Amino acid sequence: MIKKYYLLSPGPTPVPENVLAAAAEPIIHHRTSEFSEIFMEVVEGLKYVFGTKEDVFVLTSSGSGAMETAVINTLSAGDKTISICGGKFGERWGKICGAYGVDVKEISLEWGELYTKEQLAEELKANPETKVVFATLSETSSGTVYDIQGYGEVVAQTDAILIVDGISGLGATPCPMDDWKVDVFVSGSQKSFMIPPGLAYIAFSQKAWNLVEQSNLPKFYFNAQAYKKNLGKKTTPYTPAVSLVIQQKKALDIIKSEGLEKLFEHHRILGDATRAGIKALGMELLSKNPGNILTAVKVPTGIDGVQLVKTMQGKYMAYIAGGQDPYKGKIFRIAHLGYMGGFDIITALSALEMTLSELSYDFESGSSLKAAEEILKENWE
Numbered sequence: 001m002i003k004k005y006y007l008l009s010p011g012p013t014p015v016p017e018n019v020l021a022a023a024a025e026p027i028i029h030h031r032t033s034e035f036s037e038i039f040m041e042v043v044e045g046l047k048y049v050f051g052t053k054e055d056v057f058v059l060t061s062s063g064s065g066a067m068e069t070a071v072i073n074t075l076s077a078g079d080k081t082i083s084i085c086g087g088k089f090g091e092r093w094g095k096i097c098g099a100y101g102v103d104v105k106e107i108s109l110e111w112g113e114l115y116t117k118e119q120l121a122e123e124l125k126a127n128p129e130t131k132v133v134f135a136t137l138s139e140t141s142s143g144t145v146y147d148i149q150g151y152g153e154v155v156a157q158t159d160a161i162l163i164v165d166g167i168s169g170l171g172a173t174p175c176p177m178d179d180w181k182v183d184v185f186v187s188g189s190q191k192s193f194m195i196p197p198g199l200a201y202i203a204f205s206q207k208a209w210n211l212v213e214q215s216n217l218p219k220f221y222f223n224a225q226a227y228k229k230n231l232g233k234k235t236t237p238y239t240p241a242v243s244l245v246i247q248q249k250k251a252l253d254i255i256k257s258e259g260l261e262k263l264f265e266h267h268r269i270l271g272d273a274t275r276a277g278i279k280a281l282g283m284e285l286l287s288k289n290p291g292n293i294l295t296a297v298k299v300p301t302g303i304d305g306v307q308l309v310k311t312m313q314g315k316y317m318a319y320i321a322g323g324q325d326p327y328k329g330k331i332f333r334i335a336h337l338g339y340m341g342g343f344d345i346i347t348a349l350s351a352l353e354m355t356l357s358e359l360s361y362d363f364e365s366g367s368s369l370k371a372a373e374e375i376l377k378e379n380w381e
């Protein structure tokens with residue numbers, strides 16, 4: 001058969017056809033009013049998705065560049081921080097802080113376990129000198145969504161700020177930055193923003209900006225003050241990824257015309273359909289609070305999880321994601337994020353069933369498709 005590639009991973013995600021085509025347009029110069037007009041429309045669109053009145057800065061980097069920007073612009077050497085860490089991406093906050101000599105008290109959770117706002121309040125009471133609390137909206141390594149609204153309430157009552165990784169969650173699950181009192185919010189282009197990898201986004205609250213003005217960690221390319229100054233001139237300090245900005249304008253047009261509420265509901269339906277399919281196969285989820293961004297599934301005992309993912313990706317070209325680090329071979333992850341539709345879930349489940357029968361897993365053939373189709377039918381508009 002022709003090898004057709006089905007991208008079903010939690011980043012990068014599929015890109016709509018008209019957005020793909022926009023990358024083929026001739027490059028315009030970035031120091032022109034023509035570019036500035038597009039750029040400012042993108043910034044306005046990002047503010048809508050972030051749920052903020054603050055500036056959103058556009059960085060040419062992957063999402064981790066925005067995470068580093070958050071750290072180096074708000075902190076100073078020797079500062080104390082707390083990181084709520086439930087997986088591979090939560091760990092990244094600690095690694096970045098470590099590279100800059102910032103002290104991190106890591107709250108290591110089992111992958112998929114929750115952490116309550118009451119627990120955070122206790123932790124902050126015991127550590128009153130904390131400058132920053134790091135959290136993750138959607139932990140992509142475990143498929144878990146955390147209580148950012150609750151953390152925002154708790155942190156707002158202290159002198160600390162709340163920095164949130166929204167790289168996979170933002171745009172797919174609610175987290176209005178200003179209402180939920182997130183102080184620094186970061187995201188990346190290749191998840192729910194429906195464009196290729198290469199841009200990262202970051203916004204600071206006024207409370208966070210006070211720390212920006214005091215921060216003494218070394219920085220140059222990611223100096224937030226330079227991005228602020230240049231945004232005032234409707235541009236970026238350094239050459240932006242012009243084509244990606246143009247693509248982001250087209251994708252934001254889609255996002256705005258659907259509206260965030262409808263997109264959250266769309267992701268909810270895809271999440272429900274996936275979870276129903278998985279349940280019909282007698283399998284369990286890893287997360288105690290599974291998000292609608294991706295579904296992390298425990299590999300049943302007796303099945304070789306590495307082989308499962310290898311067959312899905314290699315033979316069927318259904319590019320789901322495997323488990324990372326301690327969960328390699330123990331879970332697999334099906335994304336339902338960004339530009340994905342109901343039949344992408346059917347594709348994923350069908351390839352999963354074909355793979356499972358090859359691995360001699362005992363299940364009723366077609367049961368996951370039937371269960372997912374029920375959810376899709378009930379909700380299709």
Ligand SMILES: *Cc1c(COP(=O)(O)O)cnc(C)c1O
Binds near residue numbers: 011139165168169188
């Ligand atoms: C994808 C992802 C990242 C990493 O982003 P890069 O673009 O690979 O740097 C960080 N955090 C979360 C939650 C992610 O899903």
